[in-house]
Amino acid sequence: MIEIKDIEKSFGDTKVLKGISATFETGKTNLIIGRSGSGKTVMLKSLLGIHTPEVGTISFDGRIYSELSKDEKRKLRTEIGMVFQGSALFDSMNVEENVGFPLKMFTDKKSRVIKERVNEVLDRVNLKDANHKFPNELSGGMQKRVAIARAIVNNPKYLFCDEPNSGLDPETSILIDELIQEITREYDITTVINTHDMNSVLQIGEKIIFLKNGIKEWEGNNEQILETRNKSIVEFVYSSDLFKKVRESLLEEDDEERSNDLHLNK
Template identity: 70%
Template structure:
């Protein structure tokens, strides 16, 4: 579990995060959503320890990050897996070498042990025959699966995903969503996903935190988001014609 209390973050005179408090639960897919400029990317970077903040605290399973020693912070980073928006694979490396990279950084495993782990996670994301390919030879969906394999290769306690469906077609997006949810439940990971994709919200949004202008405007789940009368949330959720139809279907089913 990750607990956030009264988080404030500014850049110069501009306050981007204005006192956010929430929790992200273990074994669940936790989504951060909101319009561009809402503060969700800054929030995610604070959770990752990439940004310092002026006020508040973030605790990982009861351990407050700001109170950790440098060695403890390094250990914590070894417990974090990250799926970047653009996958962020190394073009000069094979897929297997990309996935092995965190093991080289954070463990002292032998080459055979690392290879066994790479084989296992690539098989888990259905890429058992892709070891020797370069990222440029893989489709966008395959690259995302490689990024997920790399993120979980070190058996993380916390998994962060920044717009994991960016640039993917709807069908492939569903595959990636389901894979993230399966892995979260299978390994009992605290997963936090930064997303603007309403399909993801509907598909895997077990916990949703909606940000607006640096504030936590609403939180709930994909089961409760259609019931809210919060206009900021409904304006965001029903901004597309498709979602308006979904809402109407929901209303009709409730009548």
């Protein structure tokens, strides 16, 4: 479990995070959502230790990050897996080398054992026969799978994903979302996903934190988000033209059915 308490972060005179508190639960997919500029990325980078909040604490299963020694922080980092927005695969390495990189860097495992583990996780993310391909030979969806495989190869306790569906078609996005959720449950890890993709929100939002202008505006899950009357949430959820049109057409169909029923009754 990751717990953040009253974190504040500024860049110059601009306060990006304004006293946010939240809990990200283990075994669940926790989503941070909000419009661009709401502070999602800064919050995720604060959780990763890339940014240091001026105020507040971040604790990983009771370990307060700012109070850890250098060695403890290094150890904690080996417990973290990260899936970047653009996958961030190392161009000079093939799939097998990319996935095996954390094991090679942080464990004393023999190359045979590393290879077995790499094949195991590649199998888990449904990527077979791609071991010797380079990132530029893979599709966007395949690159995301490799990035997920690399993130989980070292059995992390915490998995962070920065807009994992960015640049993917809707069908592949669903597959990636499902994969992340399955892995979260299977490995019992704390997963935090930064997204503004509504399909992901509805599909895997077991816990959702909605940020607006650096403040936590709302907290709930994928069922509650459709029921809430919070104005900011409603505007966010139904902001796309697609949703508006679907909503309008559904309302029109509903009206037609009612008028037909009235005619029949008469």
